Amino acid sequence: MASGNATERLVDAAALERFVAEVFERAGAPRDEAERVADALVSADARGMTSHGVMRVPMYMKKVRAGGFKVGTKGKILRETASIILLDGEDGLGQVITWRAMEEAIRKARDAGAGIVGVLRSNHFGEGAYYALHAIKNDMIGLLTTNGSSNTPAHGGRTMVAGNLPLTVGVPTDKELPILLDMAMCASSKGKIAYAAKKGERIPPGWAVDSNGQPTDDPQKVLDGGWILPIGGYKGWGLILILDILSGVLTGARLGLEITDLFTGEPSSPQGLGHFVMAINVEAFMPVAEFKRRMDARIRSIKQSELLPGVTEILMPGERELKLERERRKNGIPLSVNVLDQIAVVAKELGVAAKLP
DSSP, rough: OOOTTTEEEEOOHHHHHHHHHHHHHHHTOOOOHHHHHHHHHHHHHHHTGGGGGGGGGHHHHHHHHSSSSSOOOOOOEEEEEEEEEEEEEETBHHHHHHHHHHHHHHHHHHHHHHEEEEEEOOOOOOOOOHHHHHHEEEEEEEEEEEEEOOOOOOOOOOOOOOOOOOEEEEEEOOOSSOEEEEEESSSHHHHHEEEEEHOOOOOTSSSEEOOTTTOOOHHHHTTTTOOOTTTTTTHHHHHHHHHHHIIIIITOOOOOOGGGTTSSOOOOOOEEHHHEEEEEEGGGGOHHHHHHHHHHHHHHHTTSSSOOTTTOOOTTTTTHHHHHHHHHHHOEEEEEEHHHHHHHHHHHHHOOOOOOO
């Protein structure tokens, strides 16, 4: 079914999820792992995070078929205390490993009040909100981050030393939509830049620079040796460094140039990423119902703020995406025709009998 844009098509979310799961299963993933990855990717598209959605399927399949992403493993525990676990991802699918990490963090938080899981030897886990929402559904505050391949220089430098790292925080509420902050420390993600390049679109001024460090609105110039700028200049770079320490240095994962780039690295080489996953048990501080009432009251007080001219509503972090997900799961997800064609090619190579929905 066509959308209003000739370069896009509306796709039913549930049907798309079943199709993507079959693709991963055909590639050798156990059914539960295939469904986990499919659910994570389609959920990202439903929330408007197309850079972390099904456009990743061809790249993931390339890694799976070459052995860089290993199927059939959920990781193993290397160290464990009352509140902390160090999890070896064994080079498994990032979504599968990170889901287990959040599950373990929630388990620890139920007993200790807070649970932290450090992960090493993992791979790209997609959209962080997917795991924070799992904590929210368990009446916990969820927090996670990951390190990544080097595509960002230190403030004042031009040598790539760290990734454009994300911070995700989810907070449960009662009647109001949950708070869901999911942001990279740079103006955009590399996935969004790549998606804009695929569609032949320009990117907003101030997002990135070319290989000479000059401002550009051409996403292809960013991909060809340029980089995305940190938010807030040196402050954004400082946040990247802290997240890199928590997810990479602390966990024993690969660092900087040791990490295999998802886009340009050898497909048979695991990325070796590190993740930092945390769950905070609200019940350890106060009854969950009381906390949720307080959260609702806080949100409503903020939304009652006097508005600037031209502004119709104050939105909470994640509100736009959660509302979009409701609409898209009902009416369909708009996806680039190019992305759909690429997925169809991969599916055909794997002998998937079903057609794209």
